[in-house]
Amino acid sequence: MSEDKTPPKDDPYEDEPPHTYECLNCGNRIKADRQPGECPECGGEMRNISKPSER
Ligand SMILES: [Zn+2]
Numbered sequence: 001m002s003e004d005k006t007p008p009k010d011d012p013y014e015d016e017p018p019h020t021y022e023c024l025n026c027g028n029r030i031k032a033d034r035q036p037g038e039c040p041e042c043g044g045e046m047r048n049i050s051k052p053s054e055r
Contacts, residue, residue, distance in 0.1 A: 018032055019034075019048050023047075025044025025045065028040070028041045028042070
């Protein structure tokens, strides 16, 4: 059988931190190792923009 090149992880989308997150509400950008949850400026939803949408 073939071997897996990557170890099993809970979140396959996680690359190397820190990731850049952008607030969907005010556009504030921060770097964080993981999903910050909400924008520290306005409490809006943060979206990870550091990972490319396509390759
Ligand atoms: Zn915000």
